[in-house]
Amino acid sequence: MTVIGRAGGSGETAPASQQGMRRKNLAAVTGAVAAHGPLSRADVAGHTGLTRPAVSSLVDELIGRGALTETAAPPSGRVGRPGRALALNDRGPAGLGLEIGVTHLAACIVDLRGEPRVWRRVERANAGRPAGQVLAEAAALGADAESEAAALGLRVEGRVLAVPGVVPNAPGGLVANAPNLGWQAVRPADHWPDPATVPEPENEANLGALAELRQQGDPAETFVHVSAEAGIGAALVIGGQLFRGARGFAGELGHLPVHPEGAPCPCGARGCLEQYAGEAAVLREAGLSGAGDPVTLLAERAAAGDAATLRALDRAGRALGLALASAVNLVDPDGLVLGGAYAELADRLLPPMRAELAARVTVRPWTPEAVRPSALGRRGPVLGAAWSTVQQIIADPTRLPVRPQR
Amino acid sequence: MTVIGRAGGSGETAPASQQGMRRKNLAAVTGAVAAHGPLSRADVAGHTGLTRPAVSSLVDELIGRGALTETAAPPSGRVGRPGRALALNDRGPAGLGLEIGVTHLAACIVDLRGEPRVWRRVERANAGRPAGQVLAEAAALGADAESEAAALGLRVEGRVLAVPGVVPNAPGGLVANAPNLGWQAVRPADHWPDPATVPEPENEANLGALAELRQQGDPAETFVHVSAEAGIGAALVIGGQLFRGARGFAGELGHLPVHPEGAPCPCGARGCLEQYAGEAAVLREAGLSGAGDPVTLLAERAAAGDAATLRALDRAGRALGLALASAVNLVDPDGLVLGGAYAELADRLLPPMRAELAARVTVRPWTPEAVRPSALGRRGPVLGAAWSTVQQIIADPTRLPVRPQR
DNA sequence: GTCTATTTGTAATGGCGAAAAACAAATTAG
DNA sequence: CTAATTTGTTTTTCGCCATTACAAATAGAC
Numbered sequence: 001m002t003v004i005g006r007a008g009g010s011g012e013t014a015p016a017s018q019q020g021m022r023r024k025n026l027a028a029v030t031g032a033v034a035a036h037g038p039l040s041r042a043d044v045a046g047h048t049g050l051t052r053p054a055v056s057s058l059v060d061e062l063i064g065r066g067a068l069t070e071t072a073a074p075p076s077g078r079v080g081r082p083g084r085a086l087a088l089n090d091r092g093p094a095g096l097g098l099e100i101g102v103t104h105l106a107a108c109i110v111d112l113r114g115e116p117r118v119w120r121r122v123e124r125a126n127a128g129r130p131a132g133q134v135l136a137e138a139a140a141l142g143a144d145a146e147s148e149a150a151a152l153g154l155r156v157e158g159r160v161l162a163v164p165g166v167v168p169n170a171p172g173g174l175v176a177n178a179p180n181l182g183w184q185a186v187r188p189a190d191h192w193p194d195p196a197t198v199p200e201p202e203n204e205a206n207l208g209a210l211a212e213l214r215q216q217g218d219p220a221e222t223f224v225h226v227s228a229e230a231g232i233g234a235a236l237v238i239g240g241q242l243f244r245g246a247r248g249f250a251g252e253l254g255h256l257p258v259h260p261e262g263a264p265c266p267c268g269a270r271g272c273l274e275q276y277a278g279e280a281a282v283l284r285e286a287g288l289s290g291a292g293d294p295v296t297l298l299a300e301r302a303a304a305g306d307a308a309t310l311r312a313l314d315r316a317g318r319a320l321g322l323a324l325a326s327a328v329n330l331v332d333p334d335g336l337v338l339g340g341a342y343a344e345l346a347d348r349l350l351p352p353m354r355a356e357l358a359a360r361v362t363v364r365p366w367t368p369e370a371v372r373p374s375a376l377g378r379r380g381p382v383l384g385a386a387w388s389t390v391q392q393i394i395a396d397p398t399r400l401p402v403r404p405q406r
Numbered sequence: 407m408t409v410i411g412r413a414g415g416s417g418e419t420a421p422a423s424q425q426g427m428r429r430k431n432l433a434a435v436t437g438a439v440a441a442h443g444p445l446s447r448a449d450v451a452g453h454t455g456l457t458r459p460a461v462s463s464l465v466d467e468l469i470g471r472g473a474l475t476e477t478a479a480p481p482s483g484r485v486g487r488p489g490r491a492l493a494l495n496d497r498g499p500a501g502l503g504l505e506i507g508v509t510h511l512a513a514c515i516v517d518l519r520g521e522p523r524v525w526r527r528v529e530r531a532n533a534g535r536p537a538g539q540v541l542a543e544a545a546a547l548g549a550d551a552e553s554e555a556a557a558l559g560l561r562v563e564g565r566v567l568a569v570p571g572v573v574p575n576a577p578g579g580l581v582a583n584a585p586n587l588g589w590q591a592v593r594p595a596d597h598w599p600d601p602a603t604v605p606e607p608e609n610e611a612n613l614g615a616l617a618e619l620r621q622q623g624d625p626a627e628t629f630v631h632v633s634a635e636a637g638i639g640a641a642l643v644i645g646g647q648l649f650r651g652a653r654g655f656a657g658e659l660g661h662l663p664v665h666p667e668g669a670p671c672p673c674g675a676r677g678c679l680e681q682y683a684g685e686a687a688v689l690r691e692a693g694l695s696g697a698g699d700p701v702t703l704l705a706e707r708a709a710a711g712d713a714a715t716l717r718a719l720d721r722a723g724r725a726l727g728l729a730l731a732s733a734v735n736l737v738d739p740d741g742l743v744l745g746g747a748y749a750e751l752a753d754r755l756l757p758p759m760r761a762e763l764a765a766r767v768t769v770r771p772w773t774p775e776a777v778r779p780s781a782l783g784r785r786g787p788v789l790g791a792a793w794s795t796v797q798q799i800i801a802d803p804t805r806l807p808v809r810p811q812r
Numbered sequence: 813g814t815c816t817a818t819t820t821g822t823a824a825t826g827g828c829g830a831a832a833a834a835c836a837a838a839t840t841a842g
Numbered sequence: 843c844t845a846a847t848t849t850g851t852t853t854t855t856c857g858c859c860a861t862t863a864c865a866a867a868t869a870g871a872c
């Protein structure tokens with residue numbers, strides 16, 4: 001997880017060394033290949049500003065570490081000796097993403113190119129169950145996915161677990177609070193069957209934002225990713241990097257006060273966004289009580305034209321817009337992304353959101369199109385979890401062990 | 407101005423070179439001396455992780471560039487050969503800070519140690535005057551300060567102008583909008599008499615935050631600095647670096663909606679914070695109309711126990727607390743700083759602010775003490791403007807020209 | 813088919829910067 | 843006065859990239 005703004009820790013920073021220079025240049029090569037598709041050594045030199053001999057040396061090392069492979073050269077058609085195409089290895093290092101949701105478990109393995117290669121998803125009512133039991137099942141799902149990945153030649157180099165809860169900025173991977181699961185101070189490492197495969201937990205909204213960032217293209221974008229369903233979380237991505245806050249609590253959008261004297265919230269305050277746009281509040285306002293998946297239920301009723309449902313969604317959209325107006329005025333993002341389960345309700349939620357934002361973001365340029373629905377929807381968090389490992393490897397390939405040459 | 411989150415610009419980044427390594431290590435040396443006072447070469451080696459020979463070579467270059475000087479060695483009392491003390495040069499490079507306020511102009515020059523050496527301040531009613539006229543007077547004040555600095559052996563290496571307005575993230579130094587001055591799209595460079603001394607404009611709240619950061623001590627702090635008076639701005643400092651937003655509009659706290667259906671605001675929205683905590687709103691609520699400085703007037707009436715004034719300040723404090731609750735839930739800062747002119751009203755404003763924050767920040771640890779008044783008050787912006795140049799030099803001493811050796 | 817121009821990748825050499833090792837200088841403790 | 847200790851510099855070594863030179867592989871011209 002590459003993150004900005006962590007309280008520096010040691011204070012004294014390591015000096016710039018030749019190894020550090022090498023590390024950065026290795027990363028520049030993997031980064032260029034990741035960003036611009038298959039590239040010859042000369043192309044890489046052009047993109048990075050390094051010389052061809054330097055690139056050759058770096059590429060040798062990266063092939064040795066399993067990060068890159070030489071693929072069949074595409075018929076370029078240009079004059080001169082044809083280059084040998086370099087691509088990210090699709091039969092080497094990989095990332096495992098796991099997800100614990102309120103009603104499901106999921107796993108996903110992506111290769112270095114970022115391509116998902118293995119999928120697993122099972123429905124499970126996880127709310128209120130003992131954390132150890134849920135984690136054991138997640139571990140089993142992950143082990144199952146890893147064995148399938150091994151058959152594809154993939155070697156899992158990192159494991160990240162998406163949870164719908166708060167993960168403080170502290171070593172050791174603690175989930176401080178996951179209200180929708182009923183978790184308090186759960187440390188996945190304490191319940192994981194195999195110490196060798198313990199995943200690092202991370203908030204699902206943050207991981208969804210990472211996935212969106214990757215899908216999106218512009219790697220230096222600044223945006224706010226809203227992950228709305230039972231709880232409403234947001235992730236801040238600043239210049240392409242996740243910002244977790246001083247202690248890891250950034251993005252608690254659900255408890256922004258939207259109507260200061262409004263409905264009381266279990267958190268102790270009044271008029272929090274969750275009281276207007278949270279799943280429970282919307283269902284109540286729509287007069288529905290949920291058998292089955294509440295979001296698809298809402299989508300069906302809205303499509304059928306049910307007045308109470310439409311009213312509830314409009315109110316939720318306006319409340320979201322109001323809260324996000326605060327976010328935009330404070331943070332000045334390039335855009336906003338509506339993710340999580342609510343992405344499926346974007347048809348109904350976006351118009352009131354956009355109207356509210358247009359009315360309240362007036363002291364800076366703003367277009368309604370800056371708010372967009374996520375392209376990944378509910379799969380965002382697992383994908384982000386798997387991708388975060390891949391991203392780390394591309395940003396620092398020296399994490400990979402040098403393979404013993406056969 | 408060191409800033410995070412700018413849209414990367416070129417996209418392709420320069421490769422890590424040996425010159426880059428050298429630059430980083432030069433900065434590590436100046437940084438260590440700046441942070442830990444006078445240090446011997448061996449001490450610097452200990453702090454940076456560099457070897458003593460490397461430090462010797464770096465120090466030679468830094469002395470040649472005028473960044474460091476060898477001072478009289480303090481009698482250490484320890485066994486062994488005494489070290490020669492290195493300190494930031496107080497007779498060399500310097501930074502000029504200029505400020506255009508609604509009722510004054512100010513200038514300040516600080517040496518590399520960050521010590522203010524020259525002060526200038528004149529009262530001027532700048533609101534509504536032609537920008538060219540105001541800028542010409544500011545330039546004269548700056549030139550006057552620079553000539554005094556020259557007599558002290560100081561060489562101004564950078565100039566920054568604090569303005570109460572929005573400065574977009576764009577080259578060329580444009581002040582897009584400064585409502586309290588009546589400025590629209592003013593480019594200081596177009597009105598500056600001497601092209602050699604054109605300053606870079608920057609928002610005063612951001613500069614105030616920089617000054618606070620420097621004064622504070624922890625160079626990696628994440629905090630929100632509120633600069634409240636006529637307009638209400640905020641600056642976000644993330645991990646010790648200023649965050650200006652995707653386009654430079656971050657921190658528009660004054661237009662956070664605090665009472666969604668409340669009083670209409672000139673910005674077009676309803677219930678913006680400025681309608682409850684802005685200078686004009688507070689004066690109106692207190693039944694005062696301003697001859698003289700409104701903030702000292704408010705302080706006097708509050709000290710005298712005037713009921714309407716106390717009520718107005720309480721309402722303003724609560725509104726500030728409400729808006730900042732959104733900021734805390736979103737950004738998760740270490741703390742909040744009340745700066746600008748309102749720092750002088752902290753006695754009255756802090757209690758309702760803290761109460762509101764305590765009530766609305768419940769899903770993460772929070773203590774009332776995390777809100778503190780600025781130590782610098784109204785001098786923050788000029789100091790920050792002057793310091794920002796010094797900070798840049800310390801972060802990259804190769805900006806300094808190598809002096810011809812005599 | 814052969815030759816030339818062009819581009820790619822590698823090999824040889826050089827320079828820069830820090831680490832390592834060795835040493836000279838300046839102090840305190842005995 | 844000598845030994846121990848710490849500081850700063852000199853010398854050597856090493857790692858990494860740039861430069862230069864060169865071999866390899868293609869398209870186009872004739």
